[in-house]
Amino acid sequence: MTxxxxxxxxxxxxxxxxxxxxxxxxxxxMRYSVxxxxxxLRPILTLAxxxxxxxxxxxxxxAACAIELIHTYxxxxxxxxxxxxxxxxxxxxxxxxxxxxxIAILAGDALLTLAFEVLSQPENLKTFKAETLLxxxxxxxxxxxxxxxxxxxxxxxxxxxxxxxxxxxxEYIHTHxxxxxxxxxxxxxxxxxxxxxxxxxxxxxxxxxxxxxFQIVDDILDVEGTTEETGKDVRSDAAREKATYPALYGLExxxxxxxxxAKKAQQALVSFGESAQPLRxxxxxxxxxxY
Amino acid sequence: MTxxxxxxxxxxxxxxxxxxxxxxxxxxxMRYSVxxxxxxLRPILTLAxxxxxxxxxxxxxxAACAIELIHTYxxxxxxxxxxxxxxxxxxxxxxxxxxxxxIAILAGDALLTLAFEVLSQPENLKTFKAETLLxxxxxxxxxxxxxxxxxxxxxxxxxxxxxxxxxxxxEYIHTHxxxxxxxxxxxxxxxxxxxxxxxxxxxxxxxxxxxxxFQIVDDILDVEGTTEETGKDVRSDAAREKATYPALYGLExxxxxxxxxAKKAQQALVSFGESAQPLRxxxxxxxxxxY
Numbered sequence: 001m002t003x004x005x006x007x008x009x010x011x012x013x014x015x016x017x018x019x020x021x022x023x024x025x026x027x028x029x030m031r032y033s034v035x036x037x038x039x040x041l042r043p044i045l046t047l048a049x050x051x052x053x054x055x056x057x058x059x060x061x062x063a064a065c066a067i068e069l070i071h072t073y074x075x076x077x078x079x080x081x082x083x084x085x086x087x088x089x090x091x092x093x094x095x096x097x098x099x100x101x102x103i104a105i106l107a108g109d110a111l112l113t114l115a116f117e118v119l120s121q122p123e124n125l126k127t128f129k130a131e132t133l134l135x136x137x138x139x140x141x142x143x144x145x146x147x148x149x150x151x152x153x154x155x156x157x158x159x160x161x162x163x164x165x166x167x168x169x170x171e172y173i174h175t176h177x178x179x180x181x182x183x184x185x186x187x188x189x190x191x192x193x194x195x196x197x198x199x200x201x202x203x204x205x206x207x208x209x210x211x212x213x214f215q216i217v218d219d220i221l222d223v224e225g226t227t228e229e230t231g232k233d234v235r236s237d238a239a240r241e242k243a244t245y246p247a248l249y250g251l252e253x254x255x256x257x258x259x260x261x262a263k264k265a266q267q268a269l270v271s272f273g274e275s276a277q278p279l280r281x282x283x284x285x286x287x288x289x290x291y
Numbered sequence: 292m293t294x295x296x297x298x299x300x301x302x303x304x305x306x307x308x309x310x311x312x313x314x315x316x317x318x319x320x321m322r323y324s325v326x327x328x329x330x331x332l333r334p335i336l337t338l339a340x341x342x343x344x345x346x347x348x349x350x351x352x353x354a355a356c357a358i359e360l361i362h363t364y365x366x367x368x369x370x371x372x373x374x375x376x377x378x379x380x381x382x383x384x385x386x387x388x389x390x391x392x393x394i395a396i397l398a399g400d401a402l403l404t405l406a407f408e409v410l411s412q413p414e415n416l417k418t419f420k421a422e423t424l425l426x427x428x429x430x431x432x433x434x435x436x437x438x439x440x441x442x443x444x445x446x447x448x449x450x451x452x453x454x455x456x457x458x459x460x461x462e463y464i465h466t467h468x469x470x471x472x473x474x475x476x477x478x479x480x481x482x483x484x485x486x487x488x489x490x491x492x493x494x495x496x497x498x499x500x501x502x503x504x505f506q507i508v509d510d511i512l513d514v515e516g517t518t519e520e521t522g523k524d525v526r527s528d529a530a531r532e533k534a535t536y537p538a539l540y541g542l543e544x545x546x547x548x549x550x551x552x553a554k555k556a557q558q559a560l561v562s563f564g565e566s567a568q569p570l571r572x573x574x575x576x577x578x579x580x581x582y
Contacts, residue, residue, distance in 0.1 A: 017437060023445045026437050077400060082392035101373035102448050105396065109368060109403065110437045116407045117432035120425050130421030134411050137428065141408035146308060146317050146401045154314045157393050 055193020346484020
């Protein structure tokens, strides 16, 4: 994972305008959050999905980066005072704490816009068919929009203060707020690597399970984790009276559910060979992570 | 123009999820601002540019709408308390006044995301080559990003309280904040309609002139216009000590400059025939408008 993370970091370094590029402050703000020490889980999933279906992981780096840019924009906007009002993320002050709310909003906007610039850059045509690139763009825009990530964030905001939320809405929030983009990171990797319909179906099943598992583990870490390990405020869900899996089902039941989802994700990969090994390891990481 | 505006409105109606689509509030917020009575200048320019180079204006409606979605997102975010803090636009309360800051930020994000969804939708492949669609996406993402519209907005924010701004920075703000997307709306219309290199060059010249002209007229209307006509707070530039053309060059000189740019824009179309008539009329509208 470390090696893949460095690969992604180098590619991101290439795609984001330098801090010396005018107007300086916006590129500084974009880079501040993108290079704040993220796990790079989504882009690494993109590379692993491409590899699993027999593709070259390095060829899909551009799409992996685009997804990380979208993920980072969503974190910057989520942390804003009018949203979650978080002061720290990954042990560092959040973007608006350093650059002010106005620049933080624009840095988020800029990262989202840059994602589509990277996805549509002419260089990609050297390796991929235009039709394939277009469907990757469509897949990502749907996953990031109101029927995906933004929809989940909207319901998350509306549900604050409702710890007794109905299970259906809680599942909607979890599968949409983080699940949809996580799933897209896998599907796009597979799509670009010319996955067969059967392979894509298996990757989709894996991604659906692992996406929900990821968010349940997030909820658990908010209860059991430490700020040192997770890099963010813990116990914040309870403080905000947020609906979470532990709040609704209890800690033990939530852990059991996460384990079951992780197992189901592994089962989805049963027909894949050695090339899916990185994907299997990522599945293990997601359920057992402490940060 | 009225007919074209209705055409654009109908297409926008088609592309934005209904208010009855879950999560309701985000689609309500998106629609509130998109259907707040905008002039639809940018999408109408897209149609006119396609027509000018011999294309079918209706075929580029999807791209025209995508640009209007991006324009609308930029207005919602510009109006936020941490940005321009505007309470009214087009004689209606601004988005965050109705839906709250958090939903307004997400509505902006969602409109930007939707623009790329519309640009990459599979239906477009019935009429356009995937390569052409991809280059339209790239053109728009560049125009909307930190080297375009967002860059202009960043410098506009940083320049508040500096009425004696240097002319170079003022021109940067004006050509980037509104100019780049306006230019892209024309270039994309021409590109999709298979403009020749020469035609695209002329459209680019027209768009560059008309883009700056548009913003200078905006500055003038802030001094001379009324809230009734313009639909927004007037004298707000002076109140915020914003750098404007009238502040820097005086009202008469600014009017002269706007006229010169409008004339230069018309000259760029000299080699075009009857098909460029709508584009010529739009040029006249932009310099003589009172709203």
